[in-house]
Structures are given as structure tokens and as C-alpha cells.
Amino acid sequence: xxxxxxxxxxxxxxxxxxxxxxxxxxxxxxxxxxxxxxxxxxxxxxxxxxxxxxxxxxxxxxxxxxxxxxxxxxxxxxxxxxxxxxxxxxxxxxxxxxxxxxxxxxxxxxxxxxxxxxxxxxxxxxxxxxxxxxxxxxxxxxxxxxxxxxxxxxxxxxxxxxxxxxxxxxxxxxxxxxxxxxxxxxxxxxxxxxxxxxxxxxxxxxxxxxxxxxxxxxxxxxxxxxxxxxxxxxxxxxxxxxxxxxxxxxxxxxxxxxxxxxxxxxxxxxxxxxxxxxxxxxxxxxxxxxxxxxxxxxxxxxxxxxxxxxxxxxxxxxxxxxxxxxxxxxxxxxxxxxxxxxxxxxxxxxxxxxxxxxxxxxxxxxxxxxxxxxxxxxxxxxxxxxxxxxxxxxxxxxxxxxxxxxxxxxxxxxxxxxxxxxxxxxxxxxxxxxxxxxxxxxxxxxxxxxxxxxxx
Numbered sequence: 229x230x231x232x233x234x235x236x237x238x239x240x241x242x243x244x245x246x247x248x249x250x251x252x253x254x255x256x257x258x259x260x261x262x263x264x265x266x267x268x269x270x271x272x273x274x275x276x277x278x279x280x281x282x283x284x285x286x287x288x289x290x291x292x293x294x295x296x297x298x299x300x301x302x303x304x305x306x307x308x309x310x311x312x313x314x315x316x317x318x319x320x321x322x323x324x325x326x327x328x329x330x331x332x333x334x335x336x337x338x339x340x341x342x343x344x345x346x347x348x349x350x351x352x353x354x355x356x357x358x359x360x361x362x363x364x365x366x367x368x369x370x371x372x373x374x375x376x377x378x379x380x381x382x383x384x385x386x387x388x389x390x391x392x393x394x395x396x397x398x399x400x401x402x403x404x405x406x407x408x409x410x411x412x413x414x415x416x417x418x419x420x421x422x423x424x425x426x427x428x429x430x431x432x433x434x435x436x437x438x439x440x441x442x443x444x445x446x447x448x449x450x451x452x453x454x455x456x457x458x459x460x461x462x463x464x465x466x467x468x469x470x471x472x473x474x475x476x477x478x479x480x481x482x483x484x485x486x487x488x489x490x491x492x493x494x495x496x497x498x499x500x501x502x503x504x505x506x507x508x509x510x511x512x513x514x515x516x517x518x519x520x521x522x523x524x525x526x527x528x529x530x531x532x533x534x535x536x537x538x539x540x541x542x543x544x545x546x547x548x549x550x551x552x553x554x555x556x557x558x559x560x561x562x563x564x565x566x567x568x569x570x571x572x573x574x575x576x577x578x579x580x581x582x583x584x585x586x587x588x589x590x591x592x593x594x595x596x597x598x599x600x601x602x603x604x605x606x607x608x609x610x611x612x613x614x615x616x617x618x619x620x621x622x623x624x625x626x627x628x629x630x631x632x633x634x635x636x637x638x639x640x641x642x643x644x645x646x647x648x649x650x651x652x653x654x655x656x657x658x659x660x661x662x663x664x665x666x667x668x669x670x671x672x673x674x675x676x677x678x679x680x681x682x683x684x
Contacts, residue, residue, distance in 0.1 A: 230323055231321065231322065231324070232272070232275055232323055232326070232344065233274060233277070233278070233323055233324070234269050234274050234276070234325070234326050235279075235325060235327045236265060236266070236280065237280050237310050237327070237329050238252045238282075238288055238330035238331075239282030239283065239304055239310050241283040241304070242283075244457040245457060245458065246458070250284035250288055251331060251455070252288055252330045253284075253291055254455070256455075256465055256468050257465060257468045257469055257493045258492030258510055259492075259493050259494070260291055261330065261331055262292065262331075264333035265330055265332060265333055266292065266295050268337040270295070272344065275323065277295070278296065278314045278318060279292060279296040279297070279299075280301050280311070280314060281300055282300060282302070282310075283304070285298070285300055297317060299314050299316060299317060301313045306422070306424030306426055307400075307425070307426060307427035307428070308416040308425035308426050309424070311327055311427055312425075315410050315413075318406060321406060322407060323406050324347060324403055324404070325409055326340060326343065326344060327403075328400075328401045329400045332453070332454050333455070333464060333468070334450065335401065335451050335452060339357070339446050339451060343355065343401065343403055343444050343446075344403055346442070346444040347444070351440055352440045352442040353404065353434045353439040353441060354402065354409070355403040355404075355441070355442045355444055356370060356378065356381065356398055356399075356431065356441075357398075357400075357401040357443075357452070359445060359449040360395050360396055361395055361396075362395075362449070364392075364394065364396075365392075366384050367384060367398060368382060368384060368397060368398035368400075369381065369384070369387055369391050369396065369397060369398070371394065372396075372443075377441075378435070378442060379435060381428035383420070383421070383426065385420075386421050399452035400454060412430040413430060416430065450467055453467075468493070473489060474486070476497050479497075480499035481497050481501045481502075482500075482501065482503065483503045484504050484505055484522075489503055489505065489506075489522075490507070490508040490510075491508075491509045491510075492509065492510040492511065492513075495511075495513045496513070496514045497509075497515040498517040500517050501517065501518065501520070502520045502521070503521045503522055504520075504521065505522065505524075506525070507522035507523065507525045507527075508527070509521070509526075510526075510527070513527055513530050513531070513532070514532070515527075516531075516532055516533045516550065518535045519532050519534065519535065519536050519537070520539075521538050522540075523539070523540065525538050525540060525541050525555070526541075526544075527542075527543045528544045530547065531546075533548060533550035533551075536548055536549070536551060536553070537554065537555075538555055539554070539555040540555050541554050541555035541556065541557060541560065542559050544561055544562050545561070545562030546561070546562060546566075547564075547566070548560070548566050549565075549567040549569075549570060550568050550569075551568050551569045552566050552568075552569065553570075553572070554572050558574065558575070558576045558578070559576070559578070560578050561578065562579070563579070563580040564578050564579065564582075564583075565582045567583065567585040569585055570583045570585065570586070570587055570588070571589065573589060574592070575591055576589050576590075576591060576592065577593075577595070578595045579597070580596060580598075581595050581597065582598075582599045583600045583604075584602040586602055586603045587600050587601070587602060587605070587606070588606065589610075590606075592609050593606055593607075593608065593611065594610075594612065596612055597612065597614040597622045597639065598614070598622065598623040599625070600625045601626045602628070603628045604628065607632045607634070607635065608633045609635075610631050610633070610634070610635045612637045613637065613639060621639035623637050623639045623643075624641075624642040624643065625637075625642075625643045626644050626646075626661065627646070628646045629643045629645065629646065629649075630647075630649070632650050632651030633651045635651065635653045635655065636654040636655065637655050641655055641657065641658060644659055644660045644663065646662045647660065647662060647663050648664045649665050649667075650664065650665065650666040653665060653666055653667035654667045654668070
């Protein structure tokens with residue numbers, strides 16, 4: 229069986245991005261663009277993968293980690309020079325090598341596989357992935373002879389007026405016989421407008437040696453797009469987002485308005501979920517069956533269990549149990565967990581809190597660093613006062629407790645099972661089970677005071 233290798237070009241500085249962040253690390257639907265490339269390549273079962281790094285090498289290698297081996301292009305002298313740096317890893321092995329750019333995150337594993345299969349089927353020494361471009365300006369043109377065979381690739385800056393009329397473009401992705409690739413690279417010169425060593429010249433060199441050179445045209449020009457600036461990044465985000473939304477809809481998810489729904493690549497969604505416009509779901513989030521999300525809801529790095537409803541709210545780093553009712557306008561902060569049939573209502577903020585089944589925090593409350601038992605009712609305006617200026621402290625509210633409106637629970641404090649806290653109380657000591665705790669000043673009425681005051 230033919231061995232297969234990949235070389236990813238990721239050494240460029242990406243100055244047109246106008247960013248301190250390395251171009252390859254800019255995010256498309258929640259992942260660095262180069263990570264999309266690596267993920268699709270890994271799906272075609274390679275024997276070895278090498279990434280060529282240069283500017284910002286430390287950032288890229290740290291992000292990719294063990295998913296690839298690395299070689300360094302110290303000076304950026306062109307794509308041919310970049311690929312030649314991988315000779316130390318791949319120069320002496322036989323097989324097929326696919327060369328791709330790290331800034332082309334939209335190319336799918338199906339396209340990579342089809343390119344390699346075509347290359348090996350026709351016995352080519354070099355195969356170019358091409359596409360028909362609606363506007364080929366800036367792209368290298370694929371020049372064919374009168375027998376429709378590939379003759380060479382000419383870069384836009386080096387092309388004649390006649391050659392610039394060609395709309396079949398080089399996508400920057402290739403397959404090569406590995407030995408032929410490194411042999412030809414040593415014959416590439418930099419006699420061109422850019423003074424660089426072009427990988428594209430390998431095609432002409434192989435052709436001049438009477439080697440078989442071919443092209444495989446993908447019908448999807450859109451997926452071959454490279455990202456060079458923020459406009460390209462936005463277009464790639466749009467394409468990838470559409471793919472993700474269509475994937476979920478084809479798997480039984482209702483997305484009311486896909487153009488106004490933003491779902492990242494690592495999100496898992498079960499059947500019969502309904503997602504309303506303006507919703508953003510990111511990170512490694514898992515959504516259970518029959519959940520309703522939105523409109524205008526943000527969920528990040530969380531698990532949402534079956535039949536929960538979340539409306540106009542934010543949920544971060546939390547686990548929401550089944551049949552919960554969240555929002556509108558709730559803020560569920562990290563390390564919050566809820567069990568079945570919990571209510572977290574309007575203008576409630578919850579942080580690092582465990583809420584057991586059938587408990588309710590209906591509105592206008594802050595609950596932080598708290599454990600709430602079963603069947604608890606937390607009244608409007610309740611605050612667990614968890615921070616003393618230096619340390620966070622914990623509150624415990626046991627099963628069946630009732631917290632009256634506008635209560636302050638000064639942590640650390642415990643409310644016993646079945647206990648009641650009177651509305652407007654400030655609780656500084658533990659409340660025994662089944663007790664009523666009243667922590668407010670005694671009301672005093674001064675008869676006639678208002679009348680005398682008004683006369684002054």
C-alpha cells in the first residue's frame with residue numbers, strides 16, 4: 229500500500245491580517261484555521277504530517293502540539309523553499325505527498341481524498357487541485373496545451389494578458405510523488421517578479437522531464453478560498469457556519485433562521501432541538517434532545533439536558549439538568565449545576581452553585597457559591613453575600629426551605645431543612661430546620677410626624 233504524507237505551509241507572516249496574532253491561529257467557527265486543515269487531513273489516514281513554520285513558530289507549534297511534526301523556514305523565500313525544509317523528514321521515503329496551505333480551512337476531507345485518489349489512479353508525478361474562479365485576479369493560472377494537458381502554472385504577476393484571461397486557477401494544493409517532489413525542488417530558481425522559489429515551478433520541471441502531470445478540478449471553488457485578510461476571514465466564517473447549521477438540520481435540529489444562528493464546530497446537538505434567531509453556541513457544548521434555545525441566547529462550554537428551555541440568557545461552563553427553565557435574561561456563570569425541573573428566572577445571576585431538583589430562583593437575585601437543596605423557593609431580590617473583600621464563602625440552603633423576598637444571606641451560613649426566612653431579612657447566623665428566621669429592624673410608626681414635617 230502506498231504511503232501518504234502531508235506538508236502544511238504555515239510559515240508566512242500574514243501581514244494583511246494586521247494582527248499581533250499569527251494568521252494561522254485566527255479563529256473560524258471557534259477553531260484556529262490551521263486546526264481545520266489538520267482535522268480534515270487526519271481523516272484521510274496519513275503516515276506522516278509535517279508543518280512548515282516560520283514567523284510566530286512558537287505560537288503555532290504550541291497550539292497544534294503533537295498533532296504534527298514541525299520544520300522551520302528561517303527565511304521566507306517562497307513556497308518551493310518552504311516545502312524543501314521538509315526534506316529532513318520526508319526526503320528519503322517513497323509515497324504520495326499532499327501539500328496544502330494552512331490558511332485554507334474550507335477544503336474538506338472528501339476533496340483531499342478525491343485529489344489523492346485521482347493522482348494515484350492516473351500515475352501522476354504531480355497533480356494540481358484546480359477550480360474555476362468567477363474572478364481569477366490574483367490567482368496563479370493553470371496553463372494547458374492544445375491536448376488539454378497541464379503545461380505549467382503561471383503566477384498572476386508573471387502572467388501575460390492572454391494568460392490572465394484563463395479562469396482555471398491553482399488552489400495552492402497539490403499531490404506529488406514524494407521522491408519526484410524533492411528532486412524537482414532542487415532545480416527551482418527564483419528568476420521571477422517576486423524573486424522567490426515557487427512550488428508551482430515543480431510542475432513545469434516535471435513536465436519538461438516528460439513526467440505525467442495532471443490536474444484535478446473541484447467543482448466547489450468556494451472551499452478552496454485562502455484567508456489573507458479580515459474580509460476573507462469573515463467569508464470563511466460564513467461558509468463554515470452554513471455547513472455546520474446544515475449538518476445539524478440534516479440530523480434533526482430545527483434552526484429557525486440559520487443566517488442568524490452561530491454554532492461552533494465542537495458543539496453536539498441532539499434531535500428535536502429548536503434554536504431561535506440570535507443564538508450563539510460555542511465551545512465543547514452538548515445540547516440534549518427537545519431543548520429550546522433562544523432567541524438571543526449565548527451558551528458556551530456547557531451541557532444542557534433534555535427538554536430544557538433557555539431564553540434570552542447566557543450560560544457559561546455549566547451543567548443544566550433536564551426540564552429546566554432558564555431566563556429570560558438570566559446569567560448562569562461557570563461551575564453551576566442544576567438538577568431536574570429547576571427554574572432560574574429573569575435577571576437572576578448564578579455562579580458556582582448547585583441547585584437540586586424542583587427548586588426555583590424566579591427573579592432579580594444573585595446566588596453565588598451556594599448549595600440549594602430540593603423544592604427550595606428563593607424569593608425575589610435574594611442575595612447570597614459570598615465575598616468579604618478577601619475570601620469567598622459558601623451558603624447552604626437545605627431541602628424545602630423558603631427564602632423570602634429581599635433577603636441577604638451573609639456567608640458562611642446554613643438554612644436548615646424546611647426553614648423559613650422572613651422577607652427583608654439579613655441572616656448572619658445559621659437557621660435551624662423548620663424555624664422561622666426574622667433578621668430585620670423592628671418597625672416603629674410615629675403618629676403625626678409627616679404632618680409636622682410638612683409644616684416646617
